[in-house]
Every structure is written in structure tokens, then in C-alpha cells.
Amino acid sequence: xxxxxxxxxxxxxxxxxxxxxxxxxxxxxxxxxxxxxxxxxxxxxxxxxxxxxxxxxxxxxxxxxxxxxxxxxxxxxxxxxxxxxxxxxxxxxxxxxxxxxxxxxxxxxxxxxxxxxxxxxxxxxxxxxxxxxxxxxxxxxxxxxxxxxxxxxxxxxxxxxxxxxxxxxxxxxxxxxxxxxxxxxxx
Amino acid sequence: xxxxxxxxxxxxxxxxxxxxxxxxxxxxxxxxxxxxxxxxxxxxxxxxxxxxxxxxxxxxxxxxxxxxxxxxxxxxxxxxxxxxxxxxxxxxxxxxxxxxxxxxxxxxxxxxxxxxxxxxxxxxxxxxxxxxxxxxxxxxxxxxxxxxxxxxxxxxxxxxxxxxxxxxxxxxxxxxxxxxxxxxxxxxxxxxxxxxxxxxxxxxxxxxxxxxxxxxxxxxxxxxxxxxxxxxxxxxxxxxxxxxxxxxxxxxxxxxxxxxxxxxxxxxxxxx
Numbered sequence: 001x002x003x004x005x006x007x008x009x010x011x012x013x014x015x016x017x018x019x020x021x022x023x024x025x026x027x028x029x030x031x032x033x034x035x036x037x038x039x040x041x042x043x044x045x046x047x048x049x050x051x052x053x054x055x056x057x058x059x060x061x062x063x064x065x066x067x068x069x070x071x072x073x074x075x076x077x078x079x080x081x082x083x084x085x086x087x088x089x090x091x092x093x094x095x096x097x098x099x100x101x102x103x104x105x106x107x108x109x110x111x112x113x114x115x116x117x118x119x120x121x122x123x124x125x126x127x128x129x130x131x132x133x134x135x136x137x138x139x140x141x142x143x144x145x146x147x148x149x150x151x152x153x154x155x156x157x158x159x160x161x162x163x164x165x166x167x168x169x170x171x172x173x174x175x176x177x178x179x180x181x182x183x184x185x186x187x
Numbered sequence: 188x189x190x191x192x193x194x195x196x197x198x199x200x201x202x203x204x205x206x207x208x209x210x211x212x213x214x215x216x217x218x219x220x221x222x223x224x225x226x227x228x229x230x231x232x233x234x235x236x237x238x239x240x241x242x243x244x245x246x247x248x249x250x251x252x253x254x255x256x257x258x259x260x261x262x263x264x265x266x267x268x269x270x271x272x273x274x275x276x277x278x279x280x281x282x283x284x285x286x287x288x289x290x291x292x293x294x295x296x297x298x299x300x301x302x303x304x305x306x307x308x309x310x311x312x313x314x315x316x317x318x319x320x321x322x323x324x325x326x327x328x329x330x331x332x333x334x335x336x337x338x339x340x341x342x343x344x345x346x347x348x349x350x351x352x353x354x355x356x357x358x359x360x361x362x363x364x365x366x367x368x369x370x371x372x373x374x375x376x377x378x379x380x381x382x383x384x385x386x387x388x389x390x391x392x393x394x395x396x397x398x399x400x401x402x403x404x405x406x407x408x409x410x411x412x413x414x415x416x417x418x419x420x421x422x423x424x425x426x427x428x429x430x431x432x433x434x435x436x437x438x439x440x441x442x443x444x445x446x447x448x449x450x451x452x453x454x455x456x457x458x459x
């Protein structure tokens with residue numbers, strides 16, 4: 001955490017509206033992305049995102065850095081909200097599905113179809129990973145969290161996250177290669 | 188499967204920090220192709236991300252968060268005023284505190300009644316007087332109080348001189364003079380009804396005689412004991428108080444006469 005972050009958080013802890021708005025602007029996209037990926041529903045993601053920032057206001061005075069990045073603390077709030085939700089719904093994990101839409105524009109219908117097929121294959125390969133690997137890969141490459149943030153959220157050491165990240169990507173690569181070989185044989 | 192944890196991490200960090208990836212890959216020639224495949228996958232995974240949030244929602248949520256901050260500020264101010272959890276407890280505690288405060292105040296005020304300058308309770312005595320004046324909004328009652336407190340100063344001065352505390356006595360005589368002047372200013376600046384004017388007029392006449400007698404006796408006593416300087420100071424105060432009270436009396440009498448005239452019925456046919 002930089003000195004300016006320190007100062008910003010101190011001001012936010014004094015419930016300075018400008019500082020809290022600045023923290024909101026900095027972290028909104030990441031938190032929304034994290035929640036949308038897991039909830040797969042826009043209204044739910046919006047509801048949960050709003051709750052995260054309201055909880056931030058409620059509990060920021062209790063936040064103590066002690067080596068924990070502020071973003072990690074914020075993701076922990078989001079994570080706990082999800083855990084509560086899954087617990088109530090009797091579900092343990094969230095899977096990526098084709099329902100997660102890419103909002104970016106595509107060049108043309110052929111590219112769109114190809115992208116759609118690539119996406120389907122990638123998600124299919126993701127499903128073959130262990131739940132822990134899925135979680136780390138999603139946090140790292142879809143939610144764009146840092147290794148330290150993931151370590152804090154998952155209560156693992158950063159070294160373990162590095163290792164899991166490598167194994168997950170290697171497994172994904174292997175699954176996709178196997179798939180290509182199967183398709184090639186069929187053709 | 189080779190363990191590419193470290194080289195992969197180096198590559199990902201180079202990408203995050205927008206450094207030249209080739210420099211990192213050159214350090215791991217044997218694993219170059221494997222690393223490129225893994226990095227391409229990491230980029231493809233990023234494409235599975237969700238769409239960005241609706242800007243209108245983003246703004247609404249921001250405003251609601253800031254509204255909650257404002258609400259907390261308001262609650263905090265309120266809590267500072269009444270920092271107790273339950274209304275019944277608050278009421279009970281307020282009642283007990285008030286009763287205790289009143290009891291303590293009354294006890295101290297009663298005990299301070301006879302105190303003199305330099306006594307520990309004298310400050311309480313003056314505080315009670317100020318509080319009484321501050322909470323008396325009726326002009327007539329306020330003027331009576333000022334005259335009463337002037338009497339108290341005169342009594343204190345006499346006791347101080349009797350105790351041989353001439354310097355303190357002179358100081359309090361000055362305060363007595365000031366208190367009489369305050370009374371004079373107070374009645375001249377206030378709108379008073381006829382009954383109050385007559386009442387204050389009687390009181391002023393009474394005090395004029397009493398002050399004259401008391402100060403005359405005090406000055407004589409001081410002169411007899413050889414303290415001519417203090418005796419002269421008391422004489423000066425006597426003269427000043429006499430003039431002030433006489434002025435007050437004239438003012439009150441004039442107002443009394445004017446009000447009496449106004450209250451008499453006017454002759455028939457005269458314009459109001």
C-alpha cells in the first residue's frame with residue numbers, strides 16, 4: 001500500500017465522503033466483475049456490488065492494513081456475501097457457463113462464431129479442472145486479481161497460488177490439445 | 188510435466204507490468220513454446236470476463252453509498268448528544284443525574300450563602316447569583332435581584348471590615364457600587380408596568396436610607412480606628428451610591444407619574 005493509499009484510507013476511515021467515493025471508483029469494476037462471474041445474473045451482481053460498498057462504509061473503521069491490501073479486504077467482503085448466498089441456496093460452488101456473455105463487440109459473424117466456439121471449448125476445459133484450480137484461474141485471469149489478493153481470499157500462501165495457477169493452465173492446455181486431436185481424428 | 192511455475196510467473200508479471208516478454212522467454216529457451224501456449228490461454232481466459240456494469244447503476248450505487256455516509260454522520264452527531272442505548276435508560280439516567288446535580292447545587296449554594304471573598308464556596312455563591320440573573324427574564328424581578336445582590340455585597344464588605352480585611356472590604360465596596368449602578372442602568376433600560384415601578388421606587392427609597400446609614404457608620408468606624416484612607420474611600424462610595432439611587436428614584440417617580448396620568452380617564456370629546 002502506498003503512502004497515498006494510506007492517507008486515502010485514513011480519510012475514508014474518518015468517513016470522508018470524497019475518500020470513500022475515490023475508493024468506490026477505484027474498486028467498483030473489479031468487485032462487479034468478480035461478483036458477476038460467480039452470480040451470472042446482472043441484477044444479482046448489481047445488488048451484491050452495492051452491498052459490498054455499503055458494508056465497506058459500515059466497517060472501514062475496523063480495517064487494519066497489517067500487510068493485507070485494501071482490495072483484498074474488499075474482495076473478502078464480496079466473498080463472504082457469496083458464501084452466505086450459496087449457503088442459503090444449498091450450493092457449494094459456482095461454475096462458469098456459456099451464460100457469461102462477453103460484452104465486447106466482435107468483428108464479423110465468422111469471428112463471432114469462432115469466438116463463441118473457442119469460448120465453449122475453453123469453458124468445457126475449465127470444468128475439468130478441480131474446484132480449487134477453477135477458483136484460482138477465475139480470480140487470476142477473469143477477475144484480474146493479483147496473486148496476493150487471491151492468497152488472502154483463499155487463505156493460502158502466494159507460493160501455493162503460483163503453483164496452482166501453473167498446474168491449472170497446464171491442465172487446460174492439455175485438455176484443449178486432446179480436444180483438438182479428437183476433432184482432427186474425426187475430420 | 189515440467190514445473191514452469193516460476194518462469195510462468197515471470198512472464199505474467201512482465202505482461203502485467205508491460206515489460207518486454209521476449210526478454211523473459213529468452214531466459215527459458217527449452218520451455219518457450221509451452222510458456223507461450225500457457226500465456227495465450229491466460230489471455231483467452233480474460234475474454235470470458237463479464238460485461239462492464241451499467242453506468243447508470245454504477246452512479247446510483249455510488250450515490251446510495253454516499254447517502255449512507257451522510258446518514259452515519261447524522262447518527263454520529265445525534266449519538267454524541269445522547270450516547271445511551273435505550274430511551275428508558277436515557278430518561279432514567281437523565282433524571283437521576285439532574286436530581287443529583289440539583290441536590291449538589293442546592294447543598295453547595297446553601298453552604299456558600301455566608302461565604303466571603305477568598306472562601307472556597309464564594310465562587311459558587313457568585314455563580315448562583317449569575318445563574319439567577321440569567322434565568323430571570325422579567326425586568327422588574329431582575330431589577331429586584333440586582334438590588335438584593337447589591338445588599339449582599341454591602342453586607343460582605345461590612346463583615347470583611349469587621350474581620351480587619353480592609354483591602355478585601357474596599358474591593359467589595361467597589362463591587363457594591365457597581366451592583367447599584369447596574370440596577371440603575373437596568374431599570375432605566377426596561378419597560379416596567381406601574382405596579383413594578385411603584386414597588387421598585389419603594390425599594391430604592393428604603394435602600395437609599397439603609398445604604399446611607401450603613402456606609403456612614405462604616406466610614407465613621409474606619410476613621411475612628413485611624414484608617415482615614417479607607418474611610419475616605421467608603422465616603423466616596425457612599426456619595427456615589429447616594430447619587431445613583433437618587434437618580435434611580437427620580438426616574439422611577441417620573442415614570443410612575445407619567446403612567447398614572449396615562450391611566451386616568453380622558454375628558455369627553457378629547458381625541459385619543
